[in-house]
Amino acid sequence: MKKLKIPHMSRQLNRSRALNVFIYIFLFLVACFMSFPMVFAVSNSLKPIEELFIFPPRIFVIHPTADNYLDLFDVISNSWVPFSRYLFNTVFITAAGTVGQVIFSSLAAYGMSKFKFPGAKFCFNLIVFSIMFTSTVTAIPSYIIISKLGWVDTYLPLIVPFFQSSLGLYLIKQFMDANVPDSLIEAAKIDGAPHFTIYLRIVMPLVKPAWLTLIILCVQNLWNSTGGVYIYSEELKPLTVALNQLATGAISRSGISAAVTVIMLIVPVGVFLASQSRVIETMATSGMKD
Amino acid sequence: MEHSLFNKYRTKLHETAQLAKRERAGYLFIAPFMLLFCVFTLAPVIISVFYSFTYYNILEPAHFIGWENYSRLILNDDVFLIALKNTLVYAAITGPIGYFMSFILAWLLCELGTALRSVLVFLFYIPSMSSSMYTIWAYFFSGDSYGLINSVLLEFGIINTPILWLQNSKYIMPIIILASLWMSLGTSFLTFVASLQAFDRTLLEAGAVDGVRNRFQELWYITLPSMRPQLLFTAVLSVAQAFSVSDIASNLAGMPSVDYAGHTIVTHLLDYGNIRFEMGYACAIATVLFILMISVNKLLTMFIRRIGK
Numbered sequence: 384m385k386k387l388k389i390p391h392m393s394r395q396l397n398r399s400r401a402l403n404v405f406i407y408i409f410l411f412l413v414a415c416f417m418s419f420p421m422v423f424a425v426s427n428s429l430k431p432i433e434e435l436f437i438f439p440p441r442i443f444v445i446h447p448t449a450d451n452y453l454d455l456f457d458v459i460s461n462s463w464v465p466f467s468r469y470l471f472n473t474v475f476i477t478a479a480g481t482v483g484q485v486i487f488s489s490l491a492a493y494g495m496s497k498f499k500f501p502g503a504k505f506c507f508n509l510i511v512f513s514i515m516f517t518s519t520v521t522a523i524p525s526y527i528i529i530s531k532l533g534w535v536d537t538y539l540p541l542i543v544p545f546f547q548s549s550l551g552l553y554l555i556k557q558f559m560d561a562n563v564p565d566s567l568i569e570a571a572k573i574d575g576a577p578h579f580t581i582y583l584r585i586v587m588p589l590v591k592p593a594w595l596t597l598i599i600l601c602v603q604n605l606w607n608s609t610g611g612v613y614i615y616s617e618e619l620k621p622l623t624v625a626l627n628q629l630a631t632g633a634i635s636r637s638g639i640s641a642a643v644t645v646i647m648l649i650v651p652v653g654v655f656l657a658s659q660s661r662v663i664e665t666m667a668t669s670g671m672k673d
Numbered sequence: 674m675e676h677s678l679f680n681k682y683r684t685k686l687h688e689t690a691q692l693a694k695r696e697r698a699g700y701l702f703i704a705p706f707m708l709l710f711c712v713f714t715l716a717p718v719i720i721s722v723f724y725s726f727t728y729y730n731i732l733e734p735a736h737f738i739g740w741e742n743y744s745r746l747i748l749n750d751d752v753f754l755i756a757l758k759n760t761l762v763y764a765a766i767t768g769p770i771g772y773f774m775s776f777i778l779a780w781l782l783c784e785l786g787t788a789l790r791s792v793l794v795f796l797f798y799i800p801s802m803s804s805s806m807y808t809i810w811a812y813f814f815s816g817d818s819y820g821l822i823n824s825v826l827l828e829f830g831i832i833n834t835p836i837l838w839l840q841n842s843k844y845i846m847p848i849i850i851l852a853s854l855w856m857s858l859g860t861s862f863l864t865f866v867a868s869l870q871a872f873d874r875t876l877l878e879a880g881a882v883d884g885v886r887n888r889f890q891e892l893w894y895i896t897l898p899s900m901r902p903q904l905l906f907t908a909v910l911s912v913a914q915a916f917s918v919s920d921i922a923s924n925l926a927g928m929p930s931v932d933y934a935g936h937t938i939v940t941h942l943l944d945y946g947n948i949r950f951e952m953g954y955a956c957a958i959a960t961v962l963f964i965l966m967i968s969v970n971k972l973l974t975m976f977i978r979r980i981g982k
Contacts, residue, residue, distance in 0.1 A: 417855070524959075
C-alpha cells in the first residue's frame with residue numbers, strides 16, 4: 384500500500400508555508416549536528432598520518448588514502464589470537480542473544496497478551512515494574528549469581544541474560560494487544576490449530592514491526608558488548624575489545640582507531656537501515672483493525 | 674453468614690482453578706521467560722537488598738552488620754554525596770530536555786514524505802547506534818591544541834592557551850551532559866516516530882473541521898492526549914536511563930575524575946563492587962539507587978496520569 388496521501392487532505396489541515404520552511408531548515412541543522420561525528424570518523428579514517436596531526440585540525444580529509452584500513456589489516460594478520468576468532472565471538476554473541484531475545488520475549492508476550500490465566504496480569508505488572516530500573520542496579524548480585532553458576536569466562540553471561548529483556552517483552556506485548564485481534568485467534572482455535580502453530584503462523588507475522596524493532600535494539604547492544612567483568616580469556620574476547628586494544632597500542636595508530644570506529648559501525652548501521660525500511664513497510668500493510 | 678462467605682471463596686477458587694486449567698497453555702508460553710527473569714532480574718534485586726545489610730567481600734562468607742552500610746553511605750562517605758548530587762543534576766537536565774527533544778523532533782518528522790523521513794530518522798539516530806560513539810567527544814574536547822574546540826578557540830583568539838576541558842572540574846559535568854543530550858534520540862525517539870506514524874490522521878481532519886487552527890493546537894488538543902501511553906512509557910525509560918549514567922562519564926572524564934566532578938552513583942557502585950570488592954557496601958549503593966529510580970518513576974507516572982484529567 385502506498386503512502387496514504389489524499390490530495391485535498393493537506394488542504395484541510397492548516398499548514399503555513401513559512402513555518403514549513405523554518406522546520407526544514409531546523410531539521411537540516413539538527414541532522415548535521417547529529418551526523419557530524421560519524422562524518423568526522425569516516426573522514427579521519429581516510430586521512431594520511433601527516434593530516435591527522437596538522438594544526439589547526441581539519442574536519443575533512445584533503446588527500447584521502449586507504450592506508451589506515453590497510454594498516455589495520457596488517458596489524459590484524461599479525462595478532463596473537465587469529466582475528467577470525469574475535470569476529471566469530473562477536474557475531475556469535477550478537478546472533479545468539481538477538482535470536483534468543485526475540486523468541487523468549489515473543490513467546491511470553493503471546494502468553495500474556497492472548498491468555499487470560501490467573502497471574503498473567505501480575506507477571507506483566509512485574510515486568511513493567513522492572514523497566515523502571517536498569518540492569519546496572521543489579522550488576523553486583525548478577526555477578527555473584529553468574530559466578531555461582533560457573534559461567535564466568537564463558538559466552539553464557541553475555542547471551543543468556545539478554546533472553547529476559549523486560550523492554551522487549553513489553554514492546555511486543557503492547558503491539559500484540561493493539562494489532563492482533565482476539566477474534567482471529569479464536570477463529571484459528573475453532574479451526575483446530577494448535578497454540579504453537581497460531582503463535583508461529585498467525586501472531587508472529589502480524590507483530591513483525593515489533594520484533595524488528597527488538598532486533599535493532601538488541602544488535603546495537605550486543606555488537607558493542609565488551610565482555611565486561613565476565614571474560615578473561617583472550618580467545619573469548621569480542622571484536623570491540625580486540626580492535627580497541629590494537630587501536631590504543633601506539634599514538635601512530637590514531638588513524639587506525641578511526642578506521643576501527645567506522646568498521647564497528649557497519650553492522651549496526653546496516654541492520655538499522657534494513658529493518659527501518661521494513662518496519663515502515665510492515666506498518667503500512669499491517670492495517671488490520673476489527 | 675460465615676458459611677456463605679466460605680462458599681463464596683470456594684466458588685471463586687474453583688473458578689480460578691477452572692480458568693487456570695482452560696488457559697494453561699499460557700503458562701507454558703511465559704514459563705521460559707519468567708524463569709530467566711526470576712534468575713537474572715528478580716533474584717538480583719532481592720540478593721542486593723540482602724547483601725546490603727552485610728559485610729561481604731566474595732572471599733569470606735558474608736556477615737550481618739545491620740544498617741552500618743547505609744549509615745556509612747550517608748554519614749561518612751563524602752564522595753557518595755558528590756556522586757548523588759552529580760547524578761541528580763545530570764538527571765534533572767538530560768532527562769527532561771532529552772525527552773522533549775525526542776518528541777518534538779519525531780513530531781516534526783511525521784509530516785515529511787517517507788523517503789526524507791527515513792533518512793532523517795537514520796541521521797538523528799546515528800549517535801545512539803553504537804554505544805561508543807561518544808568517545809568522539811573526548812577528541813573534540815581534548816586538552817591539547819589538537820582538540821577541535823581548543824583549536825577553533827585559539828584560531829579566533831578567544832583563548833591563548835589550550836583549556837584542559839576534561840581535567841577541569843568546572844567543565845566536566847557540562848561536557849558529559851552535552852554529549853548525553855547528543856545521544857538522547859534513542860529508543861524513546863524511535864517509539865515516538867513509530868507511534869506518530871501510526872497515528873490516525875482522520876482525528877486531525879476531524880479536529881480541523883472542529884476549528885483547530887494550527888499545528889500547535891493540533892499537538893496540544895489532539896496528538897498529545899491520545900499519546901499518553903507512549904508518553905508514559907518513554908518517560909519511564911528516560912528516568913531509568915538518566916539515573917544509571919556511568920559509561921559516558923567514566924570514559925570522558927576518567928575514573929576517578931578530577932575532584933570527582935564526573936562521579937555518579939553508578940561509577941561509585943562499580944568502584945566499590947568491581948575494584949574494591951566491598952560487595953555489601955556496593956549493594957547498599959545499588960539499593961539506594963534502586964529506590965531512587967523507582968520513586969522518581971512512580972512520581973512521574975502519577976503526574977503524567979493526572980495531565981488532562
